[in-house]
C-alpha cells in the first residue's frame with residue numbers, strides 16, 4: 207500500500223469542482239503544527255485514503271477553534287474565532303466534521319451551536335470504530351498488536367466532557383490486543399494536566415506534575431503501549447514517560463496510529 | 472402542671488420556628504443576589520435527576536461503604552421525622568402517644584421500624600465519627616476543613632448519636648411504665664430494641680421513670696428543634712437543598728461551557744453582524760465574576776448545598792498534585808462570602824461595598840489558574856454541584872476585566888489573535904504537513 211498515492215483535497219478544491227465531500231477533517235492547531243501530532247494527522251489521512259472516504263480539509267483556511275482562549279477566560283477572543291470559523295464552515299455548507307482533537311471536538315460540537323454553527327461532529331475514535339464496524343477498514347490478522355497489553359488514557363474532553371468511553375476501547379479491542387484499564391479510568395479517569403489551557407503555561411506550585419502522577423497509573427498496568435486520542439494527552443504522557451526514563455520501553459500512540467500500523471500504512 | 476409543659480413547648484417551638492424562618496428568609500435573599508439563570512432542558516428530565524440523585528442517592532453509590540451508612544442516616548432522618556409529627560401534636564395537645572390507640576398493632580410495627588432505624592443511624596454515625604477522627608481519611612483532612620468545618624461535622628454526628636439514644640431510652644422507660652400500669656402510658660406493644668435498656672432501669676421508682684421518660688422526650692424534641700435551626704448555619708443544609716439543587720442542575724454534556732450572550736452581542740456588533748436597526752448592545756456591568764453576586768443564583772445555591780464531603784477535591788488533579796486549588800474550598804468560600812455580606816446588610820452595614828470580594832479576599836488567582844477544567848469535581852459531586860462554573864466565571868473576570876491572566880496565557884491570546892493558533896506559527900504554514908504525504912520522498 208505504500209506506493210498508494212495519498213490525496214489531501216481541500217474544501218476549496220471541492221467547491222471549484224462544484225462538489226462536496228462527505229466529511230470535513232478538522233485538523234486542529236496541534237495536528238497542523240506540532241511535530242509529534244502531525245504524524246497522527248498523517249496516519250489518519252492515510253486511513254481515510256485507504257478506506258476511500260470522500261473527505262476534505264480546510265488547509266490554510268482553518269484557524270484555532272478558540273477553545274484555549276475560552277478555557278482561559280477570554281470569551282471575546284473565543285467568540286471572534288468561533289464566528290470567523292462558522293462563517294467559513296457555513297460558506298462551504300459543511301454538515302459533518304471529524305477531528306482528532308477532543309478539544310476541537312467539544313467546542314465544535316457543543317459550543318458552536320450557541321453561536322449559530324450546527325454540524326454533526328464526531329471524534330476520530332468514533333469515526334474509526336464506524337469504519338471497522340462497516341468493513342471499510344478490515345483489521346489485518348494478528349499484526350502487530352495481537353495479545354499485547356495496551357492501556358487507554360481517557361481524555362477529559364472526550365470522556366467526562368462528552369461521554370465517549372467505548373469507541374476508542376472498541377478500536378483497541380478490534381486489534382486483538384489486550385486492553386488493560388488503569389486504576390483511574392473512564393468517569394474516574396485522571397487528567398493528563400494539559401486541559402483548561404494548562405498546555406500553554408507552567409503549572410502552579412505543587413509537589414508533583416499531573417502528567418507524572420498519571421504516568422504512574424500507566425506504569426502500574428504493565429502495558430508497553432499507552433493509547434490516547436488527544437494531542438495534549440499525547441504530549442503530556444510522552445513527557446511523563448521520559449520523566450520516568452521509560453521512553454525506550456513504553457510507546458505513546460494515538461488510536462489512528464494503531465490502526466495505521468495494523469494496516470501497514 | 473401539664474399546662475406548664477404545653478405552654479413551654481409552644482414557646483420553645485415558636486422561638487425555633489421564628490429563628491428558622493429568619494434563616495430561610497436570609498438564605499433565600501442571599502441566593503437571590505445572584506444573577507438570573509435559565510435552567511437548561513426539559514422539566515421531566517430535571518425531575519428525574521432529582522428523584523435519582525437526591526431522593527435515590529444515586530451518585531453516592533460510587534463509594535459503597537459510606538453510601539450504605541449514609542443511606543441509613545438518610546432514611547432514618549426521613550422516617551423518624553414521622554415520629555416527630557406525633558411529638559409535636561403531643562406537645563401542643565398535652566397528650567401522650569396520640570396515634571397509639573388509633574393505629575393499634577400497626578403502631579407497634581411502626582415503632583419497631585423506627586427503633587431499628589434509630590439503631591442503624593446510631594451505628595452509622597459512630598462509624599462516621601471513627602472515619603473522620605480515627606481513620607483520618609484523606610479527604611476530611613485538607614486545610615479548608617480545619618476549625619469550624621471539622622467541628623460542624625462532628626457536632627452533627629454526636630448530636631444524632633445522642634438523639635437516637637434518647638429515643639431508645641424514652642421507649643424503654645415507657646415500656647416499664649406501661650407494664651406497671653401507670654396512668655397515661657398507653658400500650659405500645661413490645662418494642663424490641665429499646666427493650667434491651669429495660670434491665671438498666673427496671674428497679675427505678677415510677678416517679679424516676681416518668682422523669683426519665685419526660686426528660687428523654689424533651690431532650691429529643693428540643694434536640695430536633697435546635698437541629699433544625701443549626702442546620703441552616705451548617706453544611707447540613709444539603710438535606711433540603713439537595714432537592715432543588717439537583718432539579719436545577721445543568722443537563723447539557725459536561726464539556727459545554729455556557730455562552731456569554733453579552734459578549735456575543737458585542738462581538739457581532741464589532742463584526743458588523745447585527746442588523747442595522749438592532750439596538751446597540753447594553754452596557755455590561757461586569758464580565759465574569761469578581762464577587763459572589765456576579766455568579767448565577769444556581770452557583771450560589773450550589774454553595775449552600777455543599778456538604779463539604781470533599782469527593783470533588785479528592786478527584787481534582789490539581790489538588791492531588793499539591794496545588795492550592797480545592798473545588799470544595801471554592802464552594803465553601805462562596806458560601807462564607809455570601810453569609811458575610813448577608814450579615815453586613817442585615818446589620819445595616821455596607822454589604823457588598825465592604826472593600827472585600829470573593830476573588831482576592833477568599834479565592835486567589837493561584838487557585839483559579841490551576842484548574843485543568845477536567846470536570847472530575849463535577850462528576851464526583853453527589854449533589855450535582857459545579858465548582859468549575861465558578862472557576863471559569865472568575866477566569867473570565869481576570870481575563871476580560873483585568874487583563875490579569877498569567878503572562879503565558881496573554882501570549883497565547885496574542886498568538887490566537889494574530890496567527891490563529893495558540894502557538895506562534897505562520898498561518899500560511901498550517902497546511903505544510905500535507906507536503907510529504909503528497910510527495911512521498913521517504
Ligand code: SF4
Nearest residue numbers: 787842843845846848
Ligand atoms: S475541573 Fe478544575 S477544580 Fe474541578 S477537578 Fe478538574 S482541575 Fe480540579
Ligand code: SF4
Nearest residue numbers: 777778780781783852
Ligand atoms: S462540591 Fe460536592 S463533592 Fe465537593 S465537597 Fe461539596 S458536596 Fe462534596
